[in-house]
Amino acid sequence: MFDANCLIKDIVPRWPGAVHDARNLRQSGLHQIMEQNLVHDQHQYLLGDSG
Numbered sequence: 001m002f003d004a005n006c007l008i009k010d011i012v013p014r015w016p017g018a019v020h021d022a023r024n025l026r027q028s029g030l031h032q033i034m035e036q037n038l039v040h041d042q043h044q045y046l047l048g049d050s051g
Contacts (some may be wrong), residue, residue, distance in 0.1 A: 021048070 002008050015024060025031050025048075034046060044049060 010028070010030065013025070030046075
């Protein structure tokens, strides 16, 4: 994960590169934050592809 200034904010090095992005997201703290609707800043977005 990185911010608008392209600074890295989070790295999850648990799995090799062949693991699907969706699995990485589900296992991350970010997923829990988004699922619990804990992001209250209206100017934050999560971008992703169809995976």
